[in-house]
Amino acid sequence: MRLGGFYFLIIKYLNKMGKVLVTADKNGNVIGISENNPDYGYVRVEQVGSFINDQGWLRVSRRSALIKGLVKDLVETSFTEGQTLNGKIVVTESLTPFNPDNADRDLKIAGDTGIICRYEDQPIYRQTFYTPNEQVQDTLIMHTNTQEIREVQAAQRSLSALKVRKDVETAEL
Numbered sequence: 347m348r349l350g351g352f353y354f355l356i357i358k359y360l361n362k363m364g365k366v367l368v369t370a371d372k373n374g375n376v377i378g379i380s381e382n383n384p385d386y387g388y389v390r391v392e393q394v395g396s397f398i399n400d401q402g403w404l405r406v407s408r409r410s411a412l413i414k415g416l417v418k419d420l421v422e423t424s425f426t427e428g429q430t431l432n433g434k435i436v437v438t439e440s441l442t443p444f445n446p447d448n449a450d451r452d453l454k455i456a457g458d459t460g461i462i463c464r465y466e467d468q469p470i471y472r473q474t475f476y477t478p479n480e481q482v483q484d485t486l487i488m489h490t491n492t493q494e495i496r497e498v499q500a501a502q503r504s505l506s507a508l509k510v511r512k513d514v515e516t517a518e519l
Contacts, residue, residue, distance in 0.1 A: 365430040366392070366393045366430065366431040366476060367391060367393070367429070367430055368391055368428065369392050376425050376426060376427055377420050377421065377425070379417060386414065387414070387415065389413045389420055390410060391410065391413060391431065392408060392410045393408075393409050394406065394407070409437070410435070411435045411475050412476075432478055432480070433476060433479065435474050435476050436477055436482050437473075437484040437486065438473055438474075439454060439472045439485055440470070440471045441471070441487065442471065443471050452472060453469055453470075453472075454470040456495045459499060460498075461491070461494060463489035463491065464489055465487050465488070466490055
């Protein structure tokens with residue numbers, strides 16, 4: 347019982363997020379303008395946090411999200427680079443596209459594999475959102491195509507090992 351309580355405290359402590367920070371692009375612009383309509387824009391925010399997943403693995407994660415709105419409203423809010431905001435960035439996963447006109451944009455991809463994460467035969471869509479409500483939790487969907495992903499990862503490791511071997515052999519000549 348004591349160990350379980352200790353484990354709970356560790357999880358509670360480690361599943362913490364840092365402050366949400368307003369970021370700027372490489373030119374120092376805090377507000378980005380929509381390419382489709384210059385009346386709309388966004389402010390990019392970032393947050394770093396430590397998480398323990400359901401399998402007990404600790405991971406430090408950097409999340410980013412866009413605060414979208416009318417450019418005039420974003421300007422009036424006076425966001426500045428490095429400004430801290432109360433709240434958090436949450437991950438929301440869904441079996442329904444967030445944008446039906448461009449469904450591929452939010453597909454959840456398994457790392458560098460290029461494999462779309464799926465629940466049964468349905469693709470999983472993933473987006474991040476900033477919310478001032480720190481009580482909101484992530485909405486995650488566990489993918490069921492784990493075997494497919496592992497097979498592609500194994501093939502990628504084999505190809506990488508072959509490339510390293512070929513590079514070594516070429517260097518020895």
